[in-house]
Amino acid sequence: MLAMMDDVLHIGNETENKVQAEQGKLPEPELKPEKAPEETKLETPKEKHSDSQTPLIDFQHVTKAYARKVAISDVNLRINEGEFVSIVGQSGAGKTTLIKLLTKQEPPTHGSIFVAGRNLADLRAKEVPFYRRKIGVVFQDFKLLPQKTVWENVAFALEVCGFSQDEIERRTTKALELVNLGRRRKNYPEELSGGERQRTAIARALVHSPKILIADEPTGNLDPVNTWEIVELLYRIYQRGTTVILSTHNRQVVDKIKKRVILMKGGKIISDELGGKYVI
Amino acid sequence: MNLGVNMSSSFFPTIKRIIKLGLTNFWRNRWLTLGATLLMTLTLTMISVSILMTYLLRDTAALINSKIDLTIYFRDDTVVDNSITALMTRIQGLPDVTSARFVDKAAALAIWDRLPINENIKKPVTATNNTLPRSIEISTNSPDSIQSVVDKIGATDTDKIICTECVSYSKNKDTVNRLISITKFVQRAGLVLSMFFGLIAIFNVMNIIRITITARSDEIEIMRYVGASNAFVRGPFIVEGILYGLFGTIFTTLFLLAIGYGSSYYAGTSSGALSFLQMINLDIFQYVLAHLFDLVLIQLGIGVLLGIVVSSLSIRRFLEA
Numbered sequence: 359m360l361a362m363m364d365d366v367l368h369i370g371n372e373t374e375n376k377v378q379a380e381q382g383k384l385p386e387p388e389l390k391p392e393k394a395p396e397e398t399k400l401e402t403p404k405e406k407h408s409d410s411q412t413p414l415i416d417f418q419h420v421t422k423a424y425a426r427k428v429a430i431s432d433v434n435l436r437i438n439e440g441e442f443v444s445i446v447g448q449s450g451a452g453k454t455t456l457i458k459l460l461t462k463q464e465p466p467t468h469g470s471i472f473v474a475g476r477n478l479a480d481l482r483a484k485e486v487p488f489y490r491r492k493i494g495v496v497f498q499d500f501k502l503l504p505q506k507t508v509w510e511n512v513a514f515a516l517e518v519c520g521f522s523q524d525e526i527e528r529r530t531t532k533a534l535e536l537v538n539l540g541r542r543r544k545n546y547p548e549e550l551s552g553g554e555r556q557r558t559a560i561a562r563a564l565v566h567s568p569k570i571l572i573a574d575e576p577t578g579n580l581d582p583v584n585t586w587e588i589v590e591l592l593y594r595i596y597q598r599g600t601t602v603i604l605s606t607h608n609r610q611v612v613d614k615i616k617k618r619v620i621l622m623k624g625g626k627i628i629s630d631e632l633g634g635k636y637v638i
Numbered sequence: 639m640n641l642g643v644n645m646s647s648s649f650f651p652t653i654k655r656i657i658k659l660g661l662t663n664f665w666r667n668r669w670l671t672l673g674a675t676l677l678m679t680l681t682l683t684m685i686s687v688s689i690l691m692t693y694l695l696r697d698t699a700a701l702i703n704s705k706i707d708l709t710i711y712f713r714d715d716t717v718v719d720n721s722i723t724a725l726m727t728r729i730q731g732l733p734d735v736t737s738a739r740f741v742d743k744a745a746a747l748a749i750w751d752r753l754p755i756n757e758n759i760k761k762p763v764t765a766t767n768n769t770l771p772r773s774i775e776i777s778t779n780s781p782d783s784i785q786s787v788v789d790k791i792g793a794t795d796t797d798k799i800i801c802t803e804c805v806s807y808s809k810n811k812d813t814v815n816r817l818i819s820i821t822k823f824v825q826r827a828g829l830v831l832s833m834f835f836g837l838i839a840i841f842n843v844m845n846i847i848r849i850t851i852t853a854r855s856d857e858i859e860i861m862r863y864v865g866a867s868n869a870f871v872r873g874p875f876i877v878e879g880i881l882y883g884l885f886g887t888i889f890t891t892l893f894l895l896a897i898g899y900g901s902s903y904y905a906g907t908s909s910g911a912l913s914f915l916q917m918i919n920l921d922i923f924q925y926v927l928a929h930l931f932d933l934v935l936i937q938l939g940i941g942v943l944l945g946i947v948v949s950s951l952s953i954r955r956f957l958e959a
């Protein structure tokens with residue numbers, strides 16, 4: 359657990375930070391995660407979603423029906439460890455529902471979802487919180503607690519999971535350094551820009567050193583400058599070996615990332631391409 | 639990637655944080671909290687009053703038992719055992735007597751100690767200074783035969799060992815019976831009322847807790863996203879529930895003491911209004927004081943349990959099923 363933490367959130371000296379900041383920038387015309395320095399690498403991010411390995415995430419004929427609406431309909435989807443996947447689609451396409459199924463906030467109506475080979479339906483209620491600690495989630499509306507500072511918001515995620523004070527200090531410091539908010543630690547959310555708020559939320563999502571980071575429309579409330587700041591940060595997190603799932607309907611964001619793009623419409627996946635473009 | 643339980647949490651910081659969160663929330667919503675606490679106080683007061691009534695009934699029963707039908711007292715402590723035994727045999731031989739029981743000085747003191755009467759009257763009589771006379775408690779087959787039994791005993795008392803002027807007929811028996819039925823009624827009414835108020839309190843405390851939970855639904859939502867265990871989501875609310883019980887107990891106890899003190903004071907100065915109390919010479923304040931420990935324990939038990947149950951019920955829908 360701690361070793362994993364070091365891999366994912368390892369922050370070295372200043373120069374290292376600069377190097378990483380460079381790499382966080384989206385290079386044109388092509389991104390090569392293999393160029394990531396040795397010490398950041400957990401496992402080489404997979405560029406292909408080949409069938410040869412057990413996928414990290416596996417949706418098998420998943421349908422989610424609400425009382426009056428089928429939000430997800432017979433979805434099959436495999437995501438390998440270390441991938442950067444963008445889920446795109448208009449509002450109501452089912453992106454958020456897909457994420458809720460993945461975080462086990464909602465059970466599927468039909469079909470099964472496997473994460474790391476384990477069927478989520480078999481997770482006991484007691485295990486669910488521990489499962490959630492392995493998936494970081496960020497949202498369009500940040501979901502920060504207004505009466506807590508940046509530091510307290512991030513530390514809160516560890517406090518409520520029973521971490522020791524030393525461990526909280528250590529992990530919170532590292533996470534805030536990773537999102538480059540060390541200097542804003544004493545500020546309250548209302549004193550931050552939208553981008554800084556989202557970076558706080560990302561730091562909170564990373565503080566458990568999750569294997570998967572899910573971002574549901576993280577740039578939906580942000581201006582273009584802040585949007586790039588967040589996308590670059592997500593990219594950097596991906597380069598460190600974390601599987602990143604990004605839901606968005608921002609065409610520029612998707613076109614720039616040039617990673618796997620899953621297009622959803624009416625609860626179905628209608629295209630799934632590598633280096634995809636936003637096409638509707 | 640292992641999805642199973644991975645216990646990296648330590649117990650004591652967790653408990654400390656849960657208590658801290660509970661206290662913070664208790665204080666942050668202090669007006670709502672005050673409402674819940676007052677409701678809890680009302681419930682506990684009703685319960686305490688009906689418990690006091692139960693005690694009172696029990697003690698009054700002791701009082702009444704000590705006044706069976708007829709009690710004869712011995713003239714003084716010099717009367718020898720032989721004379722007493724002889725008298726007992728003669729009394730038991732009388733046709734209308736159904737039972738006769740000798741009460742020695744220690745037994746008399748035990749009864750005396752349980753009487754719900756003013757401490758100032760009670761106190762001077764102790765084991766070393768036992769001025770209570772020995773007596774024989776007699777039951778007869780019917781109230782009508784009491785007088786003839788008294789006469790017959792007087793006739794057989796050749797040694798003159800009976801204090802004839804202090805033979806106690808149950809003149810008070812009707813009064814005492816009435817007293818018992820009043821006490822019983824008050825006790826039942828108290829029980830019904832405390833159940834009624836208890837239900838109202840549960841309902842309202844539940845509502846108040848629901849409001850505080852809704853006010854903090856963001857926090858709970860985030861706690862769940864970041865993987866807080868059910869215990870941690872529930873914990874602070876349980877702490878709050880315990881605090882309702884705790885403060886409810888404190889308020890109730892203060893309230894009972896104030897009422898007890900007030901009525902004792904009032905009973906000492908007035909003649910009409912609290913004649914019920916004067917009849918048995920009951921000092922409510924002393925009575926409450928004497929039972930304070932029991933009352934506090936019961937209030938604490940019920941209050942804390944109620945708080946915990948209500949909190950747990952309200953928070954349930956926020957937990958992993």
Ligand SMILES: Nc1ncnc2c1ncn2[C@@H]1O[C@H](COP(=O)(O)OP(=O)(O)O)[C@@H](O)[C@H]1O
Pocket residue numbers: 424425426427428429447448449450451452453454455456
């Ligand atoms: N809790 C819910 N109850 C009923 N319908 C829902 C619920 N959540 C989502 N839906 C419906 O499911 C569809 C997909 O929603 P959602 O997954 O939020 O889409 P997206 O995130 O792509 O905008 C929408 O039509 C929405 O109205």
Ligand SMILES: [Mg+2]
Pocket residue numbers: 450453454455574575
């Ligand atoms: Mg959505």
